[in-house]
Amino acid sequence: MSKAADPQDFNLWSIAIPAFGPSLLFGIGEGAILPVIPLSARDMGSSLAGAALVVSLIGIGSLVSNIPASIITAKFGERLGMLGASALSLVAMLICVFCHNLWAFGAGVFLIGVASAVFHLARQSYLTEAVPPLMRARAMSTLGGVGRIGLFAGPFIGALLIHLVGLPGAYWVAAVAVTAAGVVAWWLPDLVNADGAAPAGPKVTVVSLLATHRKVFLTVGIGVLLVSSVRSSRQVVVPLWADNLGLNPAVTSLIYGLSGAIDMLVFYPAGKVMDKKGRIAVAVPSMVLMGVSLLLMPLTTGAFSLLLVALLIGFGNGIGSGLIMTLGADYSPRNGRAQFLGIWRFMADAGGSSGPAILAGLTAAVTLPFGIAATGLLGLGAAAMLGYSIPRNRPVSR
Template identity: 75%
Template sequence: MTRNGNPEDFSLRSIAVPAFGPSLLFGIGEGAILPIIPLTARAMGSSIAEASLIVALLGIGSLVSNIPASLATARFGERRSMLGAAVLSLTAMLVCVFAPELWVLALGVFLVGAAAAVFNLARQSYLTEAVPPIMRARAMSTLGGVARIGIFIGPFVGALIIHLAGLPGAYWVAAVAVTAAGAVAWQLPDLATGSGAEPAGPQPTIAALITTHRRVLLSVGVGVLLVSAVRSSRQVVVPLWAESLGLSPATTSLIYGLSGAVDMLIFYPAGKIMDLKGRTWVAIPAMVLMGLGLLLMPLSHSAATLLVVALLLGFGNGLSSGLIMTLGADYSPRHGRAQFLGIWRFMSAAGGSGGPAILAFLTAAVTLSFGIAAAGVLGLAAAAVLGLSVPRNPPLTR
């Protein structure tokens, strides 16, 4: 396969299974263990605070591994990096299954996050190179959407196996899924250098890339950080506000699930709009919708009104599927692309970790409704930053 080949000769179907299949499988594995990690910790005698910290290690592992993941991808290539990530993730699942103590479980969870960072960056880097720029947003939105479908399916598969084998069953589901993801990823077509336009010379350092692209990182990059903060806050506020209203866990799960279903339905149309009209046609409406949804949530006082708000948030989140990856691909240089994407994903992960932290601080200092409203303001701020910094038409030269 030629890097960013002739659009007329390219079809996403030609790489659909090897490019998107691993994303689905990795998502199934992640979805299977997400609700089980705190239960495993509690079963091993942890406190609620300790269990929460162990869950947080999943995101911390991903956050601190994004830059190393970019260096590994630049050195070993996308296919080998994805295979290595699958092996690391499989090892991490086995560590979780056989962990004799809490600190070993914590190490396993951290390694799961680190493996996800490598896998996600390598997939994004591959698609950035393989897909023509005029189809880039559709590819990235599909990548993000398929992962969400996997995360949605994972808990159901995990629940079935847990019923038969207990809590470790979820990790075995994830182990099989990530192994299959690595096997499918290995079938990705090779990236050929085509006309030989690939820049020669040593790879640029992380510091050099930050200096060279500081204007983009301080403008669009800040917008991406805000988008991630809003998205991660959205995952927390729905169950928290439902609990504050006194709704049952079953009702809360139903509302959250319906919001997720809407989220999954619109990723491809969103990508197509970004390709045909420009990135801001999706970025601004998505963040405005999520910002308004969060501002309206404290005004909801029943299951029905919360459902309406949750559906609005799900629609906005689905509309922004693939947005961060698309923008990262747009602004990444040909020389040092993997390293730049590592910086980009680090900023995104930092926002994802910071959103719930800000929400927790404001909730403790003021009230939950104030914290949710503040998250809504961040959504409107993200829309403003991206509207001012992202060109109306996407850059299609890289």
């Protein structure tokens, strides 16, 4: 049994493999299957709209499971939460491989989202306990960055096996990856308080946490919701605008990939800045950069100008790696931490789900440039909300 970290003798790299390894592997699994889920649905006879709905089941599964996942993590602990999530994800992958009915396949995809919610909640809760507050942002940024690396590498690994055995190969890659994530998580040291006792104080519930921390949820929490909305929209606007400009798919993929590469390169320096200069030093610039980039995108006229804007978006998103998790960890109380983080992740996922929907609605009602520009304004709104809220709700180091 391991105690929570002492800032004087803590070394982040001492927990690198058990803490970040499962996230890398889980990210590889998710990355391997995300591009092929709509293709699998189409092979089972789904329409284009139906295939898009099947893909959305991952997000829906995660959204509705965040708060139940927090209760599970609070009851059984972070380590068992990650183990259970890996097992559930493995079952879901096998359903996707062996069930050729569209409804069963959809159920498997939904379970992947459920498992993802439990896994991500448990790993965030674990790091919040394991890492001292003075190094928290670096830990959370690394956690987010490692997950992005996995999502980036997953499609390439999946493509290799798809070439050999067809679409099921991607799910087998994911099955192996999530199983390995569970094996690595098995070696995570359990965390206890210094005295080995449960946190002091009355028993907390989701309702009591909502009431006690309503000011945080209505200020920083709204900012987090807007951040997630802009982040999820950015994944859609680049390919949509590239198509609007008449760029071929290969060029579009290259632009998207280079934007993602910039995104992955800056996560650790950003975390260090947050630890040294404060959360606001990264939160506001990140969202200002993304907001301005999205406002500039409708002004681009070709591949080069779109690439410059996409790189700026990637940089803005990259320096915000781990921001939402760091803020959630900062404001989470020692007693009821898992439940608080469940609410926090629910708000973030709600924003992530609403972003593309808002973009689609504005595009259908007005035009694509108007929808992209409106998303940019959401980014500036997120910067304003976080800039206003964070200094006035300074978290206590817990």
